[in-house]
Amino acid sequence: MLPRERFALVWLSALLLVCGAYFAVVALQADGPPLGMAARIGQLALALGALGVVAFGTWVAGRMRQRGAVTDDERDRQIEWRASTAAYHALMAGMIVVGFVLPFQAGGWDLVHAALAAVLVAEVLRHGLIVMGYRRGWRD
């Protein structure tokens, strides 16, 4: 498995696990008494911190493999470009909804969670397409 594919798989798994757990907890808390600001920020910081640990781990792994590493070739660049383009459009659509539609219907933490969800969808799409590009191929 190429490093790029491995990193994409690690990030995809981490995003689905961490953010899935975070949104599950938020959904379960929706029916209960509202949490204070400190508790909500703490939950968010925990989720982002977990992703930060994954980011640090992949950075360390990337530095360790740099000696004798194979540089990206045209296939790597094409897969990356296609995945990033799709993710950009998904993120743009999500941010349009968050910025132009939701402010008239919701506010506060609902907006924060909607923005996070849009970022999550874009990142899952990007890393998922990278993994698919390497595994199944992507012909024009």
Place this chain on the structure above:
Amino acid sequence: MTERRLTNNIRTLRFLAREMTQAELGERVGVTRQTIAAIEAGKYSPTLECAFRIAEALGRPLDEVFRWGVDAGEARPEPAR
């Protein structure tokens, strides 16, 4: 309507070129071994420049290495003289 696709004879031509490995071909062309494997398996269509480099590395004309048509199995090219 039958779908046309890009096919190639790289695997056979590598064997005929003194059993060149995917890694050796990749090094000559400037791509990774995995990219050569993906091209051979039909999972990736190379750029035009890459296709020309592959043909040059194998010592064959481009249309002998790559074909655009109905995928009816790999053709059998003649051995290099």
